[in-house]
Amino acid sequence: MNQEEKIKQFIENIYSNSQYNFNDSRYPEVTLTYAQTLDGFISGKPNTPPLLISGKESMLMTHCLRNKNEAIMIGIGTVLNDNPQLNVRQLTGFNNGGNVHNPQPVILDSKLRFPLDCKLLKNYREYKSKIEQKVEGYEKLTEIKPPIIFVNENQYDKTKAEILINYNVEINILKNDNNNNNNNNNNGSSLDITKVLSILKSKYNIHSVMVEGGAQVIRTFLVNASLIQHIIITIGPFFIGNGVKAVGDTIEKSELSETSESLPRLENTQSFTLGQDIIIIGQPVLSS
Ligand SMILES: NC(=O)c1ccc[n+]([C@@H]2O[C@H](COP(=O)([O-])OP(=O)(O)OC[C@H]3O[C@@H](n4cnc5c(N)ncnc54)[C@H](OP(=O)(O)O)[C@@H]3O)[C@@H](O)[C@H]2O)c1
Numbered sequence: 001m002n003q004e005e006k007i008k009q010f011i012e013n014i015y016s017n018s019q020y021n022f023n024d025s026r027y028p029e030v031t032l033t034y035a036q037t038l039d040g041f042i043s044g045k046p047n048t049p050p051l052l053i054s055g056k057e058s059m060l061m062t063h064c065l066r067n068k069n070e071a072i073m074i075g076i077g078t079v080l081n082d083n084p085q086l087n088v089r090q091l092t093g094f095n096n097g098g099n100v101h102n103p104q105p106v107i108l109d110s111k112l113r114f115p116l117d118c119k120l121l122k123n124y125r126e127y128k129s130k131i132e133q134k135v136e137g138y139e140k141l142t143e144i145k146p147p148i149i150f151v152n153e154n155q156y157d158k159t160k161a162e163i164l165i166n167y168n169v170e171i172n173i174l175k176n177d178n179n180n181n182n183n184n185n186n187n188g189s190s191l192d193i194t195k196v197l198s199i200l201k202s203k204y205n206i207h208s209v210m211v212e213g214g215a216q217v218i219r220t221f222l223v224n225a226s227l228i229q230h231i232i233i234t235i236g237p238f239f240i241g242n243g244v245k246a247v248g249d250t251i252e253k254s255e256l257s258e259t260s261e262s263l264p265r266l267e268n269t270q271s272f273t274l275g276q277d278i279i280i281i282g283q284p285v286l287s288s
Helices: 003-016 056-068 076-082 119-132 158-166 193-202 215-222
Strands: 029-037 041-043 071-075 104-108 148-152 170-174 208-213 230-236 264-274 277-286
Touching (some): 003 056, 029 215, 041 215, 056 230, 071 076, 076 104, 104 193, 148 193, 230 264
Parallel strands (some): 029 208, 029 230, 071 104, 104 148, 148 170
Antiparallel strands (some): 029 041, 264 277
């Protein structure tokens, strides 16, 4: 078995031991995953170039997780800062008809700041046009899906929405909800994550979502940990001294939702090294 197959097998075991039951839940199965430095930072200072924390082996694990999950969710901050592709290009068979799949990208973006020239859209449009023109080789490329974006009804850019809809991007408009207590910054502008998840399940029949960041989205899920089934954290073996923390002194008591009194702890933990990185896996439980 090569390393990719071993990682895939390991990931299969994580999910096969899951207590989650799709039929009993209003939401998809959620895996929160991110990489941090030894001193707990997930990126350098805001608006600086993306910081590569994962080594090549743990990056391969991330691509295997993307392959396993039906959707991948990030916040607009990560789209704007990192311009990610969110595909499985490191997996065997990506370019030549292998048995791998790209997850459905899902973006939290109240104001629709989504850039029209970002890689998520460019990759999809290029793929679609090559398929329509029947360009040789493209029929074997792993399907690239247009993003699903969640926006706030009073805040989003309607002109841009029309352009994006023409490009097959799905725009889901959420109503303002003053009782929304599961946002991360309590300014009332964040999207209600329980609504987002229930729409992903009921409208799109999505069974599993991998949440890949960035900082604000990680916090939103951590303070609503009952929505998460698995947490997978990669620790890169280095310090950076400052930057953006996944969890830090910025989470105030007032940010915690009524249903979660505190940040979770993990049970059924496992840890191992991949290359030089340390991987920590567990199921979140709320402290009593
Ligand atoms: N190390 C890692 O694993 C990793 C992974 C991904 C990203 N990152 C890093 O994270 C940084 C970006 O983090 P970020 O905090 O600026 O951006 P983010 O978490 O990607 O996106 C946050 C934005 O999403 C929107 N949003 C809407 N509803 C939300 C909700 N319920 N909860 C949270 N956000 C919601 C908000 O913008 P609107 O108000 O406009 O809707 C919010 O400002 C980048 O530096 C990137 O490199 C690191």
